[in-house]
Amino acid sequence: METALLDQVRRPALLVDLQKVCANITAMRAKVEHNQVLFRPHFKTHQSARIGKIYWEMGVRAITVSSVQMAEYFAAAGWKDILIAFPLNWREMDAVNALAEKINLAVLVDCMESAQFLALHAREEIGVWVKIDTGLRRAGIWWEDSRSIEEVAKKIIASPRLTLKGILTHAGQTYHAECAKTAKEMAFASKQAMLSAKEYLRKRGLTNIQVSIGDTPGCRLLDDFAGVDEIRPGNFVFYDLEQWQLGVCQPQEIAVALACPIVSRNRDRRELIIYGGAIHFSKETLSVRGQPIFGMVAGKRNEPFGVLHPDCVLRSTTQEHGVLAMSEEPFAQYQIGDLIQVFPVHSCLAVQALGEYIEIRSGEHIATMVTKKDGCT
């Protein structure tokens, strides 16, 4: 792990283990192929054209993003089939039209107002998914509100430039499950709700309605996607402590960690003060033994990261400071000036905060610095 590039790390840096990334994508793709669904991975987790290329080389051609800006970035990197999985932002309609001119673009609507707005302002062919709420209680039409779903779907069908793709949900409620079993039950219930909504539409004469589902816990935990047309997991490419605690991944599957300089040691409290705080890890927390934590040490000195140390936790973060509380033995191994590897609670937010990363390969002394715009064609 102590490559020449890592020796050059001066500030908190995101490490991405490409070995683990490839294994995570391969495992999800195997499930996709077994179930014969379309794989439309969410790219908001990595936001990197270089990591996008790994998917491309594995045959993926359709992707999901969560903003118009991200769609523009990946379109510039050569992607031609992009779904913006965020309720249509009316204020970005010009950019949506400009993108739809170049690529096969789809957007979400979750109400009649937005369907009408889109029908009125679309200047290009645009694919449309109706966003369904199956329990997250964020955006989307409630899955049992069949009449509203039907009305919005029919409005889209009636609009010359719009193509109704189907119905879509994000069962993010699985993130709040107490354990993997509950998460799986939630994901199953969400999928069944979608099939029920589709069946209602079929009875009302709306055929060719596709079903798109998406959260990482559900896509990892469910075995059977019968009736589903495409899946859109994103986080699985990196995983993180949240997924580990949910029982969705193993520690050795977590593909990202932050390398942080140690700037002080408190012997009395057995704490390391690191350069690495809220602006790097985000303020997302996990409850461990009743206490909120912001990260967890990802392997001892000279270990490849992937070995969790639940007795070495990031107990607090402020803007740039982090405080790592540890047991005696690991504490003694670290000195001021060393780098320490820490897993983030939520990899999507840490990736967004850092904006660039260092590629590593477990066990190999290879490391490459990658800025966000690398890999654009």
Add this chain to the structure above:
Amino acid sequence: METALLDQVRRPALLVDLQKVCANITAMRAKVEHNQVLFRPHFKTHQSARIGKIYWEMGVRAITVSSVQMAEYFAAAGWKDILIAFPLNWREMDAVNALAEKINLAVLVDCMESAQFLALHAREEIGVWVKIDTGLRRAGIWWEDSRSIEEVAKKIIASPRLTLKGILTHAGQTYHAECAKTAKEMAFASKQAMLSAKEYLRKRGLTNIQVSIGDTPGCRLLDDFAGVDEIRPGNFVFYDLEQWQLGVCQPQEIAVALACPIVSRNRDRRELIIYGGAIHFSKETLSVRGQPIFGMVAGKRNEPFGVLHPDCVLRSTTQEHGVLAMSEEPFAQYQIGDLIQVFPVHSCLAVQALGEYIEIRSGEHIATMVTKKDGCT
């Protein structure tokens, strides 16, 4: 507020009200002058050379930052007296030396190892403050550990290139106070601890030891800074919901809000879905009526922001989504496609996340887009 520039806002944008910024600086400066202490404001809150210029025009010449990068940025903008209020990061020693060649630079050490490292590697004249912990339990030598403080101070004095400036604390424990009265008591106790540490050093023959204190709650709430040489508040330039809840500021003093596009409305739950989430507001929370909130609506439609609406709260954030729960009357006033102004819980983190801002002046129809690098000379 509905200026032409705001009409052009497409994505979540940070609004900074310069009228309020100037009033906040003027009020703090009046306190500084009354107490005859040096004003060394912390610039990590705004991170903007343009806002730095407002301080400069009010006569401020000494500043605080929290990273070497920020010191480089403000040095490039013309600042000559900069304190990096973060424990010395050994891995950035080359950059520290390069800065010290150009400007009057000071750094922090909080242990003998770092004092020795600095003595060994300083190639330029560098000012040094000994970081003291007066209750935050983050970095710093505990204020009652007089012998360690003395040893570190003497090591610095004995090093030809280092100049001991004094002792410094950040009483960030005030942020966790239950009310303004407790915060003030904590700030007072912290100041007294510093004076006691200084007195110990004086008795041991160390004179000319300055005392530097810094948190916004303490600097706002304390009336008397007798014995203190300089203060380093930062957040007060913008304030935020956290300071308001602490009783440190009035709602009308909060100088920043996020303008977020409304992308969906849920009539049953009286909720607005906004484009504005964890990557804009951060995940910092405040407890309101026993529930964590991530922001609060900062004025109704067509009101200048500054009027708090505790019945209109940002109840959840995910990567790009925010969910605003509201009472019936304000809910009815907002439509999809509108912008809504929302106060962040912690302005420092929101500013860091957004990276650019729009300057406005309360009541005037003036708005200017400012990117982070604007204002550099």
